[in-house]
Amino acid sequence: MAKEIETLEAVVRTGTGKGAARAARRQGLVPGIVYGDGKEPVALNLDYNKLLTRLRKGRFLSTLFNLKVEGQEDVRVICRGVQKDVVKDLPTHVDFMRTHRGSRINLFIHVNFENHEAAPGLKKGGTLTIVRPEVELEVLAADIPDHITVDLTGKQIGDVIHIGDVTLPAGAKPTIDRNFVIANVAAPSGLVAGDEPEETTEEA
DSSP states (O other): OBOOOEEEEEEEOOSOHHHHHHHHHHTTEEEEEEEETTEEEEEEEEEHHHHHHHHHHSOGGGOEEEEEETTSOOEEEEEEEEEEOTTTOOEEEEEEEEEOTTOEEEEEEEEEEEOGGGOHHHHTTOEEEESOSEEEEEEETTSOBSEEEEEOTTOOTTOEEEGGGSOOOTTOEESSSSOOEEEEEEOOTTHHHHHSOOOOOOOO
8 A cells, every 4th residue: 555645845945054044943944955866955944843743643754755845846755864953852954855756765664463363373372572663675756655564364472474474565675685584473471481390300
C-alpha cells in the first residue's frame, strides 16, 4: 500500500546566513532548505506550529511530501535531516531533498506483525522479540510503502524471522546485503528451568 502524499507549505526565505535564520525563528518560522535533482538549493521558511505537529505524528524522515512554495511549481521531497535545539528538543532547521517519480531512495519503513493469534509459539507463552521495528529499504519515490508485513502464522518458540522471509513490495529491496534478523519468538521466562527436572547426586 503506497502512502498518500501529504502537502507541506513553505515560503522562500529572503536573506542568507545565521542572521536571516534567527529572524525567521523570531517570527514563529523554522528555516529550511530544499536541494537536489540538479537544481539550485532554495532557502525556505516553514510554519513552526504546523511543522512541530507533523513531527510529533512520527515517520517524518520516511514520508514523501508534496512541497508547495508560493510562486514555484510543487515538488516532491524527502526530509533528510531535522536539526533540533539541544535543550528544548524543538526543530531549528529542516533539510529537504527533491525527488522525481523514478528516484530510488533509502528510507526506514515500519514493520507490522500480523496474525499473533495464529502463532503456536505465542499461544504457549512465547514472546515476540522485535529486533528491527523498522528496516531500511531502497524504494521508488513514486511508490513508497507505508509498511512491510510479517505474518506470524505457524511460528513456534525458537523461530527466527529474517528479512528474506518477508515479501517486500514491488521495487523495494533491503539496503543491507545480508539476511538480517527482524524478530524471533523467544521462550517464556523460566520455561527451560521449569521443564528440566532437578538432578540430585550422591556424594560419598
